[in-house]
Amino acid sequence: MPEPVPGPRPVTPVGIAAALLERVEAGLADVAGVPDDVRADLARARAIAGGLEPYLEASTSPESPALAALTERTRAEDWSGRSGGVRLEQEMLSGHVEGALLQLLVRTGRARRVLEVGMFTGYSALAMAEALPEGGEVVACELDAAVAALAAECFAASPAGGRIRVEVGPALDTLRRLADAGEVFDLVFVDADKTGYAAYVDLLLDTGLLAEDGLLALDNTLLQGEPWAGGPDGEEQASANGRAVADLNASLAADPRVQQVLVPLRDGVTLARRV
Numbered sequence: 001m002p003e004p005v006p007g008p009r010p011v012t013p014v015g016i017a018a019a020l021l022e023r024v025e026a027g028l029a030d031v032a033g034v035p036d037d038v039r040a041d042l043a044r045a046r047a048i049a050g051g052l053e054p055y056l057e058a059s060t061s062p063e064s065p066a067l068a069a070l071t072e073r074t075r076a077e078d079w080s081g082r083s084g085g086v087r088l089e090q091e092m093l094s095g096h097v098e099g100a101l102l103q104l105l106v107r108t109g110r111a112r113r114v115l116e117v118g119m120f121t122g123y124s125a126l127a128m129a130e131a132l133p134e135g136g137e138v139v140a141c142e143l144d145a146a147v148a149a150l151a152a153e154c155f156a157a158s159p160a161g162g163r164i165r166v167e168v169g170p171a172l173d174t175l176r177r178l179a180d181a182g183e184v185f186d187l188v189f190v191d192a193d194k195t196g197y198a199a200y201v202d203l204l205l206d207t208g209l210l211a212e213d214g215l216l217a218l219d220n221t222l223l224q225g226e227p228w229a230g231g232p233d234g235e236e237q238a239s240a241n242g243r244a245v246a247d248l249n250a251s252l253a254a255d256p257r258v259q260q261v262l263v264p265l266r267d268g269v270t271l272a273r274r275v
């Protein structure tokens with residue numbers, strides 16, 4: 001019998017909090033003297049935190065069969081066996097609820113040209129492509145050629161896949177090239193290396209890459225709770241990614257070039273536009 005593929009580990013603040021509460025509850029199960037009301041409060045806190053993400057899924061319009069198939073393909077892949085470059089894992093996929101938010105941003109913003117920085121297996125790129133009008137285009141930047149090839153196979157199985165142009169290479173180089181070529185985007189979704197976000201944002205705002213009335217969406221701006229709660233295993237210090245995101249959030253909140261809001265969906269999505 002083949003080993004079952006493990007499901008994704010929690011990578012959102014609320015998912016992590018739920019897993020910790022579950023661990024505390026299990027740890028206290030055989031401990032004598034814990035008052036009943038403390039056990040009841042703990043059970044309710046675990047139920048609220050643990051039930052939130054499944055409830056959001058159930059309360060969101062269904063994803064397309066192509067997006068569901070792409071998720072399955074990503075889960076079935078053995079990410080541990082890959083070597084070199086950026087470490088990739090199934091948890092990187094943004095997924096159903098965030099994909100639906102991106103689709104609404106494309107549709108309500110009447111976006112025709114979308115730029116993605118960090119494509120992975122292509123969930124968010126394909127979700128946005130599905131929402132584009134006839135003639136619209138997603139330009140998706142990805143560093144890892146092998147994962148870009150896997151995404152291309154998934155795109156080929158979808159009617160919207162033909163609206164996606166993949167640019168393989170370091171995103172900063174690609175963005176500079178696109179800016180020099182005079183390309184302009186109505187919606188930009190940044191979901192790549194977290195320590196690179198500040199440079200991407202500066203380039204997007206300081207060149208014409210982001211349209212005057214365009215929208216910027218930055219993923220993982222809650223970074224698993226690290227910016228306010230410290231490192232993942234009880235370390236006081238956040239990781240380099242956590243510190244980069246904390247600095248970015250603080251500087252964007254005070255940045256006179258944009259109005260922004262951090263939406264606590266999944267691992268946090270910052271939405272910003274020029275003022």
Ligand SMILES: C[S@@+](CC[C@H](N)C(=O)[O-])C[C@H]1O[C@@H](n2cnc3c(N)ncnc32)[C@H](O)[C@@H]1O
Pocket residue numbers: 086088092093094095117118119120121122123124125141142143144147169170171172191192193196
């Ligand atoms: C979180 S994943 C993207 C997830 C994807 N947006 C989705 O919704 O499924 C981040 C991706 O960014 C890519 N990446 C990391 N650094 C990069 C860089 N400097 N330039 C381009 N892509 C990069 C990684 O290889 C990875 O595939």
